[in-house]
Amino acid sequence: MKQRVVVYKKLPEALAQRLQSEFDVSWFDRVTEANRADFIAALKTAHGMIGASLPITNAMLEGAPELKIASTISVGVDNFDLEYFRQRGLMLAHTPGVLTEATADTIFALILSTARRVVELAGYVKAGQWKGSIGEAQFGVNVHGKTLGLIGMGRIGSAVARRAHHGFGMPILYHNTRPNPETERELDARYVSKEELLAQADFVCLMLPLTPATERMIGAREFGMMKRSAIFINASRGRIVDEAALIRALQDKTIYGAGLDVFEVEPLPVESPLLTLSNVVALPHIGSATHETRLAMAELAVTNLIAGLRGEPVPHLAV
Ligand SMILES: NC(=O)C1=CN([C@@H]2O[C@H](COP(=O)(O)OP(=O)(O)OC[C@H]3O[C@@H](n4cnc5c(N)ncnc54)[C@H](OP(=O)(O)O)[C@@H]3O)[C@@H](O)[C@H]2O)C=CC1
Numbered sequence: 001m002k003q004r005v006v007v008y009k010k011l012p013e014a015l016a017q018r019l020q021s022e023f024d025v026s027w028f029d030r031v032t033e034a035n036r037a038d039f040i041a042a043l044k045t046a047h048g049m050i051g052a053s054l055p056i057t058n059a060m061l062e063g064a065p066e067l068k069i070a071s072t073i074s075v076g077v078d079n080f081d082l083e084y085f086r087q088r089g090l091m092l093a094h095t096p097g098v099l100t101e102a103t104a105d106t107i108f109a110l111i112l113s114t115a116r117r118v119v120e121l122a123g124y125v126k127a128g129q130w131k132g133s134i135g136e137a138q139f140g141v142n143v144h145g146k147t148l149g150l151i152g153m154g155r156i157g158s159a160v161a162r163r164a165h166h167g168f169g170m171p172i173l174y175h176n177t178r179p180n181p182e183t184e185r186e187l188d189a190r191y192v193s194k195e196e197l198l199a200q201a202d203f204v205c206l207m208l209p210l211t212p213a214t215e216r217m218i219g220a221r222e223f224g225m226m227k228r229s230a231i232f233i234n235a236s237r238g239r240i241v242d243e244a245a246l247i248r249a250l251q252d253k254t255i256y257g258a259g260l261d262v263f264e265v266e267p268l269p270v271e272s273p274l275l276t277l278s279n280v281v282a283l284p285h286i287g288s289a290t291h292e293t294r295l296a297m298a299e300l301a302v303t304n305l306i307a308g309l310r311g312e313p314v315p316h317l318a319v
């Protein structure tokens with residue numbers, strides 16, 4: 001008998017066929033309130049599941065006694081309770097590496113567009129407000145030569161630092177759980193405490209996983225420690241930041257601006273004050289969203305899933 005798989009994100013046709021040829025598959029392009037009960041019912045007999053962008057609760061998995069592996073099409077694994085996976089002996093696979101460069105590109109887009117007010121001023125042109133030569137009211141701030149502070153210098157953080165160091169001559173400060181001497185040598189980066197980083201950096205960029213230790217790691221106290229000219233960049237997870245404190249810091253001009261790809265609640269509610277602030281660039285969680293990268297992520301996630309179900313070594317296990 002074929003093993004059963006539940007897919008909860010639309011997959012490219014070739015990958016869908018790869019799964020279909022080997023497994024008995026239940027397909028959900030995405031899970032909504034309308035089909036949530038069907039999704040949970042499908043899990044009851046599933047051996048494997050693959051998808052993204054959906055919090056998978058322990059209650060959903062309690063009803064899935066045959067489950068061996070969940071394969072997420074993301075590097076972040078915060079949609080799962082890792083301790084539950086460990087206790088049940090379930091595998092959780094993810095997609096590190098293949099999205100590193102695309103996500104670093106997005107972060108650099110946020111750095112540049114926030115500092116140079118690209119989105120705001122493109123809107124000014126489109127609105128027909130460009131009537132004469134621009135003046136100080138439209139000036140931004142330099143990126144080249146400014147200090148980049150990275151909280152989280154892992155795969156993506158290092159790729160951002162490489163762009164900053166080699167392309168923009170930016171001195172790099174970083175803060176991890178521990179120093180990384182190799183990265184320091186390669187990028188001439190300096191390991192500092194979180195407090196020193198917040199006080200010194202012109203751009204404070206978060207590139208961390210969301211974990212119990214990082215949840216709400218940045219709040220009013222931390223914004224208060226940043227330079228008034230600092231630009232805050234977050235493309236890791238919204239819940240690492242106290243969003244109400246961020247909004248206050250931006251409204252009060254405690255900091256200069258923010259470039260954000262992630263939010264406490266996604267999609268960002270249309271009534272969020274963040275959308276009314278001209279010193280904010282807000283993106284719809286597009287860190288890895290290029291055709292090439294999303295395909296590579298889906299391919300890796302399918303490879304992880306198939307390996308797990310065949311009892312072979314899984315290339316990228318988070319648990
Ligand atoms: N916006 C988007 O679309 C995307 C967002 N992401 C997010 O980015 C995150 C990072 O991805 P990636 O770079 O591949 O992950 P890595 O594991 O390579 O890097 C994470 C870094 O965070 C550091 N870190 C973890 N916990 C702490 C802590 N408590 N204090 C200080 N530093 C800490 C780690 O330091 P150490 O090595 O010392 O443990 C590590 O250097 C993902 O988990 C995901 O949430 C990823 C892709 C796309």
Ligand SMILES: O=CC(=O)O
Nearest residue numbers: 073074075076288
């Ligand atoms: O947010 C995206 C991820 O891959 O994690």
